[in-house]
Amino acid sequence: MLGAFEYLLISAAATLGKDAYGAAIRQEIEGATNGRCSIGALYTTFDRLEAKGFVKTWMGDSTPQRGGRPKRMVRVTAKGIQEAAAFYSTVSRASRDVSWAVHRAAGPS
């Protein structure tokens, strides 16, 4: 199964779509975790996910900005989406009868 952090990475990349690259993904993750995303985890996890074929990455064009270093762009592969979906459904199933999971009611009848 995916690790928790690997899942966060894939989710962030998927959410950002074509704007997904290292630093942006970091911010996205920090949004979900209340500010915790170790910088080391980020790029090593990219490498590992790429080795397993769950994401594809490539260097983008340097943007005309202060500090415009070429960005490492990220795209989640079909295989990666499958894996993320499996993770999500496992967590959901495990949380079905648990007090802390907010299950939104499906409306009256």
Added chain:
Amino acid sequence: MLGAFEYLLISAAATLGKDAYGAAIRQEIEGATNGRCSIGALYTTFDRLEAKGFVKTWMGDSTPQRGGRPKRMVRVTAKGIQEAAAFYSTVSRASRDVSWAVHRAAGPS
């Protein structure tokens, strides 16, 4: 943050309530993961979670059954519940805008 497997363990224990013990938790986890729960992970993770104060475990009375070895009973602590809730909410937030997460609609107003 909790690891994914640690979360599954705590969830299973919480779901089982006062009937939570090693082997039953294993079955519960296998239900959520389509049959995968390594036996080694189980007890080592108990030890680790207990060391961190997220669960409390003790040996129960041997039941009068074939193979009635004393069971290792498990109770999730308040601290453990907090931690599990944090994990869940992080995963939920990360999954908010992602295609594979099934967001049940809240019903017709």
Added chain:
DNA sequence: ACGATTAGAACCACAATGTGATAGTAATCA
């Protein structure tokens, strides 16, 4: 032109988590 500043990537040694195989223990059944 050139150093200061900025956005961003990469590496590394280490810590924490997850795993399979294997063995041990306490009970019942025949």
Added chain:
DNA sequence: TGATTACTATCACATTGTGGTTCTAATCGT
């Protein structure tokens, strides 16, 4: 008494996660 059953325990190893630090390529002010 020995086979069988339900369950716990351990260990060496593989995989994931982390903080600190360094590197690179651009822009800005002067």
